[in-house]
Structures are given as structure tokens and as C-alpha cells.
Amino acid sequence: MGADGTGDVRVGDLDETALLARVVPLMPTEALLGPGDDAALVAAPDGRVVATTDVLVEFRDFRRDWSSGADVGWKAVAQNVADVAAMGGRCTGLLIGLSVPTDLEVAWVEDFARGVAAACACFGAVVVGGDLSAASEVVVSVTALGDLQGRPPVLRSGARPGDVVAVAGVLGRSGAGLEVLQRNGSAAPREEELVTVHRRPQPPVAAGPAAALAGATALMDVSDGLLRDAGRIAAASAVTVELTTTGALGEWSRALGPERGLEHVLTGGEDHALLGCFPPEAVLPTPFAPVGRVGVAGPHPVLVDGRPWTGSTGWDHFAR
Template structure:
């Protein structure tokens, strides 16, 4: 029995992995041909892609293969949801060393399959290639099902900013791993969110139907991502700290971090304030943030946390309680 993907070979690996993925109504032709065929009933396809690199987006000593499969699907399907669409199909590229165990690839595929089941999509193809660095590339396809897309550029002064989904937990989970505290009971919720983000997929289309003017998923931090809406829309955004309500798991994680002196623990500040800092600057939770017109109530599950204002000519695009934020978000070529 083959123990590594080098022993199994490229085509043996493809056959072993693709057998796990189900058929769905959106797929006309799945894996096995030169290209897949996916239906596009309303003549439009929503598309997004992400790359996950070992050591940059995941660590094998922190996350299992199944965790990484879940995460690869989640961060792509969240982008589709943020357009007001539902994900229909995925294309996955895997670049891996030839000594990667077959069992790892199978567990990764199982994580992909499980998250696809939560999303309602499937894998229709991809590619495999040898590489010294384990890398996963995912392209997600989606359908608007006849609805209008929700872009970043539609926010208007007077709109309310609302969010749905977890904020700050993934960033807290990362800090707990860095401090060697991931196995503590109080770390459980944050570590789980870091390993397997839980985007609120269905809330994207719901927000679109509710009349959202602009929307995106929070992957690089709330302040930074709302800055993208502000820049695209030519407006300013103000967040209210008192409207942010840290989850119990986030407060527990911050309390652990405070005991170690980690900056995410707040450096002597009240735990709630430190937790709100993580909600404002942390990323990779893949929550959704949207601008809703004042006359439209956000769907159940959304919380209003701020407002859209006129852009200040020389000021920051995003403020917190009317002041420049103390921190930003993630930038692959910056921070």
C-alpha cells in the first residue's frame, strides 16, 4: 500500500481524493476531463481565489490536514458570500513534497468535503504538482441566482455598518498558539476558530436581499477591511466600541494571554477592552461586514456597530469612536 503521494503517483492521488467529493445540481461535468462544466443559470459567474502557504497561512504542528481542508474552503466561500452569492463549485490546486503521506492528503480532502457540505458546493477539478513547500490554491465559483451583486463601492453616508459572524477569535487563537497555550481549556473556542473559521455563508445572500449597499468578508481585520469599503465608496466609516460585544470564548482567551504578557492580553487594560481591540484589528475569522441603508433593517444575526459618514479630506477613512484607530490589520507585504 502506498504511504506517500510519491509512491501513489499524481494520477493515483487524484483518483483517491476526487472519489470523496459528491455530485451537486450545479455541476454538469465534474473531475476527470480536461475541464469541468458548471451551470451558470443567470449568465453570471462569481469567482474568487486564495492561496494558502505552509508557514504563512498554516502550520502542520498547529493544524491537522482536516483543519486545513476546512480553512481552505471557508476563506474562499466567504468571499463568494460577501458578494451576496452562494458557492457552487471549487477548483483546488495542491503543490506538495513527494514524501507527503497519502493519509495527509486524504484527511485534507475529508476536511474539504465536510466544509463543502456546510457550504452546499463540491470540488470539480484542480491540479497537483511537486513542490518543496506545501501550498494549497483554491478557486471558488458562485451564483447570484438572479440577484444583484453586493460590491464594496456602494456605501453611502447615513448607512449603518453591521457585522455577522465571529470577530477576534481567530487572532486570539493565533496568539495562544504563539504562547504555547493552545491546549488550555479556556483557549478552546479561539483555537477552534483559528483552525477552522466558521463564516456565516447564508448571511451574504440574506444581506443582499435586505438591501445591503456594500459588503465584504473580514479576513485582514475589521478596520482594514472596512477601509476597503470606504475607499471604494468614497466615504468614511466610524465604528463604535460600545457596540462590539466580545464572545465569552474571546474574553477567556484574552485572560489567558494577559497572564503571559502577550500584547493581545491588553498590557494591563481591562479584559473587555483588550478583547474589543482584537475584534477591531484581528483577521481570519471571515465574518461579514456590510453597509445597510438607514431604512433597511439588517437580517437577524447582524449587529449594527457603526455608521457611514462623509469622507474627511485629510483624515483616516475609518475611525473608532471618531478617532483614528490605534492599530490596523494584516498586510502580507507590510506587517
């Protein structure tokens, strides 16, 4: 292979400076002060900054034979900007910690950076800092910073009985796409689309600030499945989230098939849709679709068509 790295150059063939010189220019890095000094400096116009962090670990959160470097970079950005949107904010900067095996191809790291860049372009984000180190498996840790434009953050704890429950985005497709990959066979065209959603989720980031402006009383990113995440709003707000499958939830279920569709919609993770609660008189901003109502606290945090759901309830990082 050539010294220009077009061949199978490995991470361990380069020193850190040389690797950074190849990767950093691939990403958008605008800020008051971007990468290169001890720290970055990011604008925080209203005197506060939203901050959230998520870690993606190879074999647990992704597999390199199922997702390209660009897919992993995209997803790491997407799930963090979704968390900023879920406070009602817009992302102002990302810090990306990337740990990789020394025998990983440099091309994978470059591909990762291109996926980060593509997601940044899609979601209106920039990379302001990061760290690169060696590890025995790929670990991606992203911190996203955000701006609330002077508004209060929209928490999980503000839902009130009578509120409308609504979702921006489509649920169940990422989990269904993961199932296609796990089946390890060829995928029908419709299934390819689900796999793409799994690899490159598209959180509706503009819906976060829009929900805040529309008076949302509670808002969160659906990353661990609707039932589990709705349960978190129910717990934080001391209410019951009463979902109905007659509207959008049913429509999404039917699109995923009669056998597992509803289970995917209710328990599939990583779609990074936004789950919001709105006062009954609020006009739901695009693309929020109503999926239920908030009720008073009861024996079950979440009901589906009036009954507790008895199946599995989402992903746990440690459960055996």
C-alpha cells in the same frame, strides 16, 4: 505498511493517477460535468458567474503542526465561499489546486480531502475540478464560483453616509486563537474554542444572499481585520466608517479579555465574518449586528468611537 495505504505511504510512492484515485472520491463532486475531463462545466443560471481565488501557503498561512490536513482543507474552502457570500452569492463550485512535498504522507492529503468535504457539507459547496502537483511546501489554491440568483453583486463601493454598518459573525476569535498557538503552551478550555475557530472558521455564508435581499449597499468578507477591511469599504465608497464599541464590538472584546480583546476584534484576521452597510430603514437580516454608521469622507477612513485607531491595522503578506 500495507499496499492499502494504512501505514506511512508517502505521496512520492504513488503516481498522480493513483493519488487522485484515493483523494477525489473523498470529496463531493457534483456538477454538470465534474473532475476527470480537461475542464469542468458548472451551471450559471442567470448568465453570469462569480469567481474568486485565494492561495494558502504553508509556514505563511498555516503550519502543519498547528493545523491538521482536514483543518487546512476546511479553511481553504471557508475563505473562498466567504468571498462568494461577500458578493451576495452562493457557491456553485470549487476548483482546488494542491501542491505537496513528495515526502508528505498520503494520509495527510486524504485528511485534507476530508476537511474539504466537511466544509463543503457545512457551506453547501461541491468540488468541480482541481490539480495536484509536487512542491517543496504545501500550497493550496482554491477558486470558488458562485451564483447571484439574478441580483446585482454587492460591491464595496456602494456605502452611503447614514448607512448602518453591521457584522454577521463574531470578530477577533481567530486572531486570539492564533495567539494561543503562538504562545505554544497548554490552552484553557475557552482558549481551545478560539483555536478551533482559527483552524476552522465558520463564515455565515447564508448571510451574504440575505444581505443582498435586504438591500445592503456594500458587503465584504472580513479576512484581514475589521479596521483594514472597513478601510477598504471607506476607500471604495469615499466615506468614513464610524465604528462604535458600545454594542457587539464591545461584547466580543470583553469575551476575549480586557487586555487584548479590542485589538483582536479590530485587527484580527481570518474570522471571515461579513461586514455590510445597510440603508437606515433596512431590517438587518440574521445574524447581522450593528457596529457603527457610515459618515461622510474625512481625514481618516475608519474611526473607533469617534477617533482614529492608532495600533496595528492587520496582516500584510509582504510587509517586513
